[in-house]
Amino acid sequence: MAVLVTGGAGYIGSHTAVALHDAGHEVVIVDNFANSSPAAVDAVRALTTEDLAFVEADLLDDDAVRRVFEQHEITGVVHFAAHKAVAESVSEPSRYYRNNVGSLLGVLDAMLEHGVDRLVHSSSCTVYGQPEVLPVSESAPVRAASPYGRTKLVSEQIISDVCAVRPLAAVMLRYFNPVGAHGSGTLGEDPNGIPNNLVPLVMQVAGGSRGKLPVFGDDYDTADGSGVRDYVHVVDLADAHVAALEVLAGGHEGATAVNVGTGSGTSVLELIEAARRVTGKAIPYEVVERRPGDVAKTWAAVDLAHDFLGWRAKRGIEEMMRDHWRWHCENPGGYRR
Numbered sequence: 001m002a003v004l005v006t007g008g009a010g011y012i013g014s015h016t017a018v019a020l021h022d023a024g025h026e027v028v029i030v031d032n033f034a035n036s037s038p039a040a041v042d043a044v045r046a047l048t049t050e051d052l053a054f055v056e057a058d059l060l061d062d063d064a065v066r067r068v069f070e071q072h073e074i075t076g077v078v079h080f081a082a083h084k085a086v087a088e089s090v091s092e093p094s095r096y097y098r099n100n101v102g103s104l105l106g107v108l109d110a111m112l113e114h115g116v117d118r119l120v121h122s123s124s125c126t127v128y129g130q131p132e133v134l135p136v137s138e139s140a141p142v143r144a145a146s147p148y149g150r151t152k153l154v155s156e157q158i159i160s161d162v163c164a165v166r167p168l169a170a171v172m173l174r175y176f177n178p179v180g181a182h183g184s185g186t187l188g189e190d191p192n193g194i195p196n197n198l199v200p201l202v203m204q205v206a207g208g209s210r211g212k213l214p215v216f217g218d219d220y221d222t223a224d225g226s227g228v229r230d231y232v233h234v235v236d237l238a239d240a241h242v243a244a245l246e247v248l249a250g251g252h253e254g255a256t257a258v259n260v261g262t263g264s265g266t267s268v269l270e271l272i273e274a275a276r277r278v279t280g281k282a283i284p285y286e287v288v289e290r291r292p293g294d295v296a297k298t299w300a301a302v303d304l305a306h307d308f309l310g311w312r313a314k315r316g317i318e319e320m321m322r323d324h325w326r327w328h329c330e331n332p333g334g335y336r337r
């Protein structure tokens with residue numbers, strides 16, 4: 001009886017694999033290392049058990065997916081495996097749709113064939129675009145602004161359609177901005193090349209491997225003019241997946257989208273200040289043009305996460321910065337030591 005974690009070598013997947021193990025689940029990881037490293041699987045095993053099952057496979061390979069379900073007694077799936085770079089999705093939309101939607105379809109078909117009826121799906125607050133009302137609730141209009149966001153939107157719609165007619169129940173977690181790292185310092189975010197996201201860049205600037213942080217605009221309609229996001233600690237986020245599986249095991253039916261955030265926003269400048277306090281390092285920055293496609297501000301309504309999943313974020317921005325910094329200092333080259 002095991003939980004299949006697709007994309008379990010990735011940033012959120014690896015932390016979730018550990019959280020599932022800690023909660024008493026057996027775990028099977030599938031990953032094709034498209035944007036992750038075998039060393040992440042080693043790190044998960046070191047924190048859990050050397051026996052943790054791992055299969056290197058591409059989810060677009062139907063036979064390989066079927067074999068995973070034949071060789072392991074899977075009771076539920078947590079589906080992370082997907083491409084996630086917004087800018088790349090703009091220049092290569094068909095690759096994004098093929099991978100993100102095709103992988104999901106392969107997983108869904110295999111689940112239905114093998115009578116597996118519990119799915120926790122990795123979605124994103126990007127499905128909301130710029131919300132009109134804050135905090136943004138799950139009933140807000142969805143209007144993703146990038147091909148990446150639309151792959152997440154289409155995926156949610158596919159899951160809802162399948163849940164309506166087949167014996168399948170799903171929780172679709174709409175992540176806000178995951179940051180931080182496992183408290184051991186052995187598991188964390190390992191972006192390929194120059195990071196796109198704020199916190200890995202802030203850590204590189206604090207660590208001295210990058211000169212200056214570009215701040216994308218200080219003229220937004222926010223208290224200090226910089227963009228505001230709802231940063232959520234990746235370990236809290238991992239726990240939300242465990243909670244979602246428990247709700248599904250309790251007999252929940254249908255497909256339900258749930259925000260996963262802290263419920264409060266932090267601006268870019270506030271985050272830089274928190275990182276400066278925690279690291280004790282100067283973080284030089286330069287305000288540059290707004291980044292095309294960025295929303296000014298967004299943070300989550302978290303009532304549903306609490307009422308439906310019984311989950312609430314426990315860790316604040318300082319703990320996020322502290323844990324991310326520890327991971328960064330102990331693994332300056334990420335998993336490529």
Ligand code: UDP
Pocket residue numbers: 177196197198199201213214215216217226227228229268291294
């Ligand atoms: N940001 C920034 N400089 C960077 C990267 C990001 O000022 O080099 C800002 C960005 O404009 C946004 C926030 O940091 O307001 C979070 O950006 P990130 O790319 O991490 O997440 P997302 O845009 O997906 O919310």
